[in-house]
Amino acid sequence: MNAPQGPVTPARENLASGAAAPTQPWRLKTGGQIDRTRTLSFSFDGKRFAGNPGDTLASALLANGVRLVARSFKYHRPRGILSAGAEEPNALVELHSGARREPNTRATQIELFEGLEARSQNRWPSLALDLGAVNGFFAPLIAAGFYYKTFMWPASFWEKLYEPLIRRAAGLGRAPDGPDPDRYERAHLHCDVLVVGGGAAGLMAALAAGRAGARVLLLEEDVAVGGRLLSEVEEVDGRPGAEWARQVESELATLPRVRILRRTTAFALLDGGVVTALERVADHLPQPPAHLPRQRYWKIVARRVVLAAGAIERPVVFGGNDRPGVMLAGAVRSYVNRFAVLPGARAVVFTAGDDGWRSVADLARAGARIEAVVDARREVPAAQAQLASQLDARLVVGGRVVGTQGGRHLVSVQIANAQGGEEGVGADLLAMAGGWNPSLHLSCHLGGRPRWDEAIHAFVPGDLPAGMGVAGAARGRFSTHTALAEGAREGVAAARDCGFASNGPAIPRAEDAPGDLAPLFHVPRGHGKAFVDFQHDVTDKDVALAHREGFRSVEHLKRYTTLGMATDQGKTANVTGLAVMANITGLGIPGTGTTTHRPPWTPVAIGAIAGPHRGRHFRPARRTPLHRWAAANGASFVEVGPWYRAEWYARPGEAGWRDSVDREALAVRAGVGVCDVSTLGKIEVVGPGAAALLDLVYGNMISTLAVGRVRYGVMLREDGFVMDDGTVARLAPDRFFVTTTTANAGKVMQHMEFCHQVLRPDLDVSLLSVTDAWAQVSIAGPRARDLVAAVIDPAPDISNGALPHMACIEVSVAGVPCRLYRLSFSGELAYELGVPGDYGEAAMQRIMARGAPLGVTPYGTEALGVLRIEKGHPAGGELNGQTTARDIGLGKMVSTKKDCIGRRLAERPALVDPARHVLVGLKPADGRSPIRAGAHLYEIGAQVVTSNGQGYVTSACHSPTLGMPIALALLDRGAERVGQRIRVLDPLRNGDMDAEVCSPVFVDPEGGRTRG
Amino acid sequence: MHYSIFSLLKNAVTGNRLWTPAWRDPPPKPFYDTLIVGGGGHGLATAYYLAKEHGITDVAVLEKGYVGSGNVGRNTTIIRSNYLLPANTHFYEKSLQLWEGLEQDINYNAMVSQRGVLNLYHSDSQRDAYARRGNAMRLAGVDAELLDAAAVRAMVPGIDMDSARFPVKGGLLQRRGGTVRHDAVAWGYARAADRRGVDILQHTEVAGIRVEAGRVTGVETTRGFIGAKRVGLAAAGNSGRVAAMAGLRLPIETHVLQAFVSEAVKPVLDMVVTFGAGHFYVSQSDKGGLVFGGDIDGYNTYAQRGSLPAVEEVMESGVALFPAFSRLRYLRQWGGVMDMSMDGSPIIDRTPIDGLFLNCGWCYGGFKATPASGWCFAHTIATCAPHALNAGFRLDRFATGAVLDEKGAGAQANLH
Amino acid sequence: MRITCPHCGERGNDEFTVLGAADPVRPAPDAPLEAWVAYVHERENARGVHRELWHHQHGCRTWLVVERDTWTHAVIGVRAARETPA
Amino acid sequence: MADLTMLPRSPLAGHLPPGRHGRADGAPGVAVTERGDLAAASLALRAGQDAALAIALLDGFGLALPQRAGCTAAGALELVWTGPGQWLALDAGREDVARFGFARALAAQLGGAASVTDLTGARAVLRLSGPAVREMLAKLVPIDLDESVFPPGAAALTLAGHMGVTLWRPPTAEDAWHIACYRSFGESLAHDVLEAAAEFGCEVSATT
C-alpha cells in the first residue's frame, strides 16, 4: 500500500466506516470519551471533515485518516502527529484566519468546534508537494551552525541577499493580519494549596487538602480532569479510571473552599509563591461571546503548591523516526482509548520496557493488526511473550528499529534483531515507548536543578522551591497506585502546613505495576536521518558535529544546534539530545547535566498577559474637573503623562493651530485669559515640622516665608542637579500648599516622603496630595484683577496693596470656599484660583460669563508655553535632569546658609565650572527664521565638530508679542555672550542659521506688569 | 580551520568529519602576561584586540561558566550609536564601525544586520529631546533621521497609529543600527582570540585577586592560583563582587533585565523598534522569533530571573504598539544580571592598584559596545592609559561631577 | 516577588518602588566632599543579604527597609524606615 | 449674566450610564452606583496624639478610630484607614456647599490631635454590590478578598490595574463594597469596573 495524498483508507471491519457516517473512516465503532450524538464539521487546508465533540483537531484528523499535517522547519520533511498533548513538536497548524489567525498551534490541544478552520504551515506550493523539501538534499551543507561559517563574502551581501533569503525560509506560521479583535482579562486568586495537574495524583492531592478544610485550587490544562487515566484502560476503585476521576471531580465541586479551573495551564512559578496560569475561556468556541474574554490570565498566590503535572513520553532516536505514522506509544493509547480513533491498521510497537506493551494490548483490542513488537530489553516477561504469540505478532527481543520507509506516510519499518540481522515489516503505524520524563518544569523556574534517577532513566525534581511538593509521574512515580498515594500524601502535607490537619483519604485500589525499563535513547547507525529535536530538525549527526567543534556543554549544544529551542522547548527532545551527547563524551547523563527550564511551560499569547491594558486603555487617563467644559468649548487635547490637557481652543475661521495659539497668547498680554492648570502637582504639607522639612527639600529658605505669602522654590536632587521647581504658599504657620510641575508631581511627592520618613522621621509633619481636590484656574492679563473681582463673592480686598504679587488668601465663589493665589508664569498680572473639584465646571462657566465683557479668552498649554518662554521661565526643556540651578538662572535661590538636598554635591568642580552653559534667549538674526528646540549652537565660522559645540536650544516658539520666532537655549558662558551672534545648527531638519544671543526674558524684564 | 564556502563544501562531501573545535580547551598555565576576568563579549574582544592590535598573546580569559553564559549570550542583540553625549557618541560610533568589518576580520558570520533602529516619540518634548540627540549624532558624523508620524506609518506596518492611548508622533531613526547574532559574537571572538594564541579557560571562576605592595600579581581561581603582570576585569554583572576582591567599591548596582522571544513566524518586522510611551522594544530574529524586552526590574539581584511587573509592562506595551502581536505567543523568558552604573554610562579605566584594570558599568547597553570596549580596554591595558575614545569613561567622574548622564535621571542606578 | 508591608500585609512588588541600598547614611552637611560622593554613588552591591529602601507607593506610602537576599530573592525582614530598628 | 448659584458636578457624572451592562440575560451579578454627594476630609495624626484623637472622634462623632487597615462607621459617617496615622473621613449626611462644613467641624473637634484637610470632591467613589462582586473585584485588585480575610470593616490601599485605589467594606451587615480613586482617574475606574463586570451582567443605578 502506498500512502495516497488524501485520507488513508482503513481495511478493518470494526471501524465505523461503511456505516452511517461516510466520514471518519478511522473512528472506532465504540468506546472513547467523545460525544457521538453530535458531529462537528471543520476544515483542514480547505478540505471539509467531520469530527465529534470531545475530539481534538489531532484526533479528528486521525479519525479522517489525515496523517500528513505539517512540514518541518528546516528540511521541510513530511510530519504527522507524534503525541496527544502539550509536548507536540510536529502537528503545528494555523488556526482561524485574518486578524484571528493563530500560527503554530498544536493540533493535539485544539478542542474541535463547529466550523473550525485550520491550515498547514511552512510549505509551498502545498503540504503534499513542498518544494522546500529540496533542503533535505543539501543537509550535509546546512548542518548545525553552518550559517556561522559562510555568507561573509562580500560583506554587503548579508543584508542584501543572504539574510532576506534565510528570513523568508525561516519562521513557521504567519502572524495575524490585523489588530486582535478579542478581549482578555486578568484576575487574581489566593489559596492555601494550589494543585497543578488534575490526574490521579492531582485529584487525590486536591481531595486530601480540600477535605482537610484548606482553600484549594486545582488547575487542569486539559478540558477534563483525569490525566493519563483518560487514556489508559485501567480501573481505580473498581471503576474505569475516567469515571473515577469524574466522581472525584464532583465531590470536589461540593467542597465550598475548593475550586477547579479546567482548560487552565499553570505556566510559571515566580518568587513568593506566585503561579501564573492561562485559562482558555473561549478558545473552544468559534468566537468568544461579547461578555467573555478569549483568555484569562490568572495570578495565583499560593501558600503551598503541589506539582502533579505528570510525565511526557520520549521518542527514540532512530533513522526515519519522524515519518508520519511514527507515534508515541502513550499517545497511541490516548487516541484509541480516549478518542476512539485507530491511528493505524498495521502496527509495529518499539518499546524499551513494559509500558509499550499496554499499547500492544490496546491496539489489538481495538482491532489493529500487530505486525511486530520490538522490545529493546534482553528478555521480556513470559506474559508479554505470550501476548505476542496470541496476536501472532513477530516478537523481536533485544531488537531495534533502524529505519522506516514511506513517502508522506509510513509504509514499512526496518527492524534489526539482537544479532543485527535486518528485515522490513509492512506497517502504517509505529508506536515507540522510550520511557517517560517527569514534567518537573515548574519546579525549576526558580533555579532548581533536576536530579538524574538511574532507576527510571530520567530526570526527577531536585531540591524543590520553598512550599512546593511533587507527586506522581511528575516525581517519576509511574504507577497509578503511587500517583494516588503520593497525591494524597502531598495534599495532606500541604494542608497541614497551612494549619489544616487530617489523615487524608483512603487510597483507592489501582494498578501498581513496577514498570521495567531499559535505557534506550538512541539507535546509532540506522538508515536515514535520526531526529532528536523534531521541530528544529536537529539530528544525531548535528549533535556529533557540535561535539566535534567543541560545543560539548549542554548549553553550547543547545545554542549551537538550537536543540530544544523551538515552541515545544524540547519537551520530547532535551533528554534524548543530551543522552546522545553523553554517549559521545562518555561523561554519562548526570555528568552532562541539563539546560535551564524557563517559563512559560507552553507558549502564552502576549495579549493574554497584556490583558485589558491595551489600545486606548493601555494606561488609565487623568482628566481635570474642567475637561468636559474644555471639550465643549473647542479644546483639542494632548497627552501629558497620564493627563489629557487642553492644547488650544480653536475658533471658526482659524487656519491652523498657530492662529489659535497666537490669539490666545495675545489675549493674555492685552486683556485677560484663563487656563486650566489643575494638573500641577499639589501637596499640602502640615504640622509643626512642615517648615523644617521644606527647608531641607527646597534649595531656598522656606521657614522665613510669612503666612499668606507665596514663594517660588527650586528643588535639587542629592547629586546637585535640579529636580523640579514650583511654588510654596504658607496658609498657616503650620500649613503649606506646594505645587510641582505636572511631569514631576509623583516623583516630588515620593521624594518629600523620603525626606520625611527616612531622613527626618523626627519631624511632626504630614504630606497629602491634594492635586485632585482642586480645579486650578490661572487668570492672567492686565484685566485679571477685574475679572477675579467679578467672579469672587464680595468682601476680600484684592487690591495690589492688599493682595500683592506672591500673596494668597481664602475667598468664596457663590458660597463655595476657594483659594486665590497671586502668582504669574506669564509675566502678566495673574492669579490662580483654586476651586473644589465638584464646582470647577460651574466656576469656569461663571468666569466666562462674568469675563465676557472683558473679552476673557481661554488658553491652552501651547499658549501657556509661549507665554512662559517669552518670560524666560524654565520648564521641561530646561529641567532636563542635566542642569544645575545656576545653569537655568536659579542659582541665587539655593541658599548657602542651610543644609538642603543636593547642596554639597552641587559644589563638585564640574557643576560650578564657570564655563558651564547657562540659560539665554535667542532671536533669529534675520528676524523671521524659526529656531527649533534640539538644535545645537556653534561659534560662527568655527569648524563643525562635536568638540566645538557651545550648547543647544531647549525651548522655542513663535512669539506673537515680539512678532518673531524666539527660543531659550543653554549656551556655554552664555551670560557673557548676550548681544553676540551664534550659529544654530539643526542638520536633522536642514537648519543652519544665525541668531542673536539675548536675555531669556523677552517680555517686561523689569517685571512691572506682574507686580502692577 | 578557516571558514569558507570551500571548507563547507569539502566537509559536506566528507560527512562534516573534518571540522575541529572552534577553540582549544587548554590547561591553565601558572603565569600569563595578562589575565582577563570574564569570558563575555567584552573580555573575549579585549583578549582578541590585545593580541591583534598590541601583539600581546600571552593572555588567558577566565570564565566561571561556559563562554557566552553571561549577558553576551542573553541580550536582545541591538547595536546602534545613537547617543547624545560626545563621550558616548564617538565611542559607540567606533563600535559600530568595528561591527561593520567584524565578520571578515574574525572569519565568523555574526550576522551583523544593519536593519535600522527606530526610537518612537509620542510628544513634542520627546521629539525635542530626540532632535537634540539626533543633531548631536549628525554633528559627530553619525547617521540619524527624524521621522514624522506619516513616515513612521509608511516605514513600519502594524504600529497602532490611530487608536493608541499615546499616539506615535514620529521617531528617531538610525539606519546603520540593527542586530547581531549574540552567541556568534562570543564564539567568533573566542575562536579568533584562540587562533592568535589566547587561552580560553572555561569553568574557571576567579575567587580572589592577589595584590602585593599596591600591585596586582595574579588571581585565585577555582582551578588554583594563576599569576599575571596585568589583570583586566570584564565581569559584567559581577563587577562589584570581583572588584571587591581587590578592595574596590564601585558606583554600581547589579540588576536584572528580562527578555522574551516569541514563536517563529514569517517576517513581520524588519527593523528594531522601541516604544516611547512604555517600556518595550522589539526586533525579529533571522529564525523568525520576535525578540523583545523592556525595562529592568529595578531591585538589586544576582539571580538571572525577573518578576511579574516588568513582564506585564512589556506585554502591555508590546500590544499597545503592535495590536496584531497580541495573538502571538512567547515561548521563553529569561534574565541577565548587569552592572547598573550611577550615571548609566560605563567605566573603562585603570584602578588605584597597579596592573589592575576595570571594564564595567555597561548597564543594558553593552552588547553594541563589545568591539569598541574590547578595543579600548586592550589599549588601556597595553599602554596603561585610556585611549581618547574612552577618556570620558573615568572612575573618578563621580567625584569631579563630570558624569555622563544621557537621560538626566541622576545618581540612582535603577533609573538609567 | 512579594513584600510584606508592616501596615498593609503581603503585596506584590508592583505596588512598590525601590530606591536602592538602605545602609549608606547621609553625612553631616559639613562632612568632606568624598564622604558625600561615596554616600550618593558607592555601593556594597552585596550578593546575599541586602538592606534596601522600598516605598509602598501604591499602598500606604510608607518607606520600608527591606532585608532581602539578592541571590535567592527571599525576603528576610521588613520594617518601616521611620521606625528605628529594634 | 449667569445666576449666582453654582451647581456641583460629581466626578463620575455622565460616565456611568444607568442601566444594564455586559451579559444581558439573567439577574445582574453586580450593581454599581456612584457615591457622589459625599463630604470628605483627610485626618493626619499629630505626634503622640493617638489617644486624644481616638477620644475626640468618639466624643464628637461617635466614630471609632481604625488603628490599622480597616474602617468604621457611625450613621452617615465613615472613617477609612489610608495609611499609618492617616484616615479618610466621609459624611453622606451633608449636601452641596454644606459639605465644606465637615472638615471645619472635624478640625474644630479634633483640635491639635490631627491635621484636617478637606478632600470633598477629590475622590471618585463607587458602591459595588451583588452576588458576583467579589469575582468581579478579583479582576481589578490583587488582594485576597475572601470573607475570612476581607470581612465587613476591612479596608485596603492597593492597585486596580494601574490605578491606586482604596477599597473598603463598611462594617454594616449588607454586602456593599466601596472603592475610591483620585477624582481624575474616575472615568478610567468606571470603565474598568464595567469591563470586569460584563461577564456577570451589571446594573448601574443613578448617583446617590
Ligand SMILES: Cc1cc2nc3c(=O)[nH]c(=O)nc-3n(C[C@H](O)[C@H](O)[C@H](O)COP(=O)(O)OP(=O)(O)OC[C@H]3O[C@@H](n4cnc5c(N)ncnc54)[C@H](O)[C@@H]3O)c2cc1C
Ligand atoms: C536581557 C538583556 C538584554 C540586553 N540587550 C542589549 C541590547 O539589545 N543591546 C546592547 O547593546 N546591550 C544589551 N544588553 C547589555 C549587554 O548584554 C551587556 O552590557 C554586555 O553583554 C556586557 O558585556 P559582556 O558581554 O562582557 O558581559 P557578559 O557576557 O555577562 O560577560 C561577563 C562574564 O564574566 C563572567 N564572570 C563573572 N564573574 C566572574 C568571576 N568571578 N570569574 C570568572 N568569570 C566571571 C560571567 O560568567 C560572564 O560570562 C542586554 C542585557 C540583558 C541582560
Ligand SMILES: NC(=O)c1ccc[n+]([C@@H]2O[C@H](COP(=O)([O-])OP(=O)(O)OC[C@H]3O[C@@H](n4cnc5c(N)ncnc54)[C@H](O)[C@@H]3O)[C@@H](O)[C@H]2O)c1
Ligand atoms: N506506565 C507508565 O510507565 C506510566 C508513565 C507515566 C504515567 N503513567 C500514568 O500516569 C498517571 C500518573 O498520574 P499523575 O497524576 O502523576 O500524572 P497524569 O499525567 O495522569 O496527570 C497530569 C495532569 O496534569 C496536567 N498538567 C500538566 N502540566 C500542567 C500545567 N502546567 N498546568 C495545568 N495542568 C497541567 C495534565 O494535563 C494531566 O492531566 C498514572 O495513571 C500512571 O499510571 C504511567
Ligand SMILES: Cc1cc2nc3c(=O)[nH]c(=O)nc-3n(C[C@H](O)[C@H](O)[C@H](O)COP(=O)(O)O)c2cc1C
Ligand atoms: C536573541 C536571543 C534569541 C533567543 N531565541 C530563543 C529561541 O528562539 N528559543 C529559545 O528556546 N530560546 C531562545 N533564547 C533564549 C535562550 O534559550 C536562553 O534562555 C538565554 O540565552 C538565557 O540562557 P538561560 O535561559 O540558559 O539562562 C534566545 C536568546 C536570545 C538572547
Ligand SMILES: [Zn+2]
Ligand atoms: Zn503599606
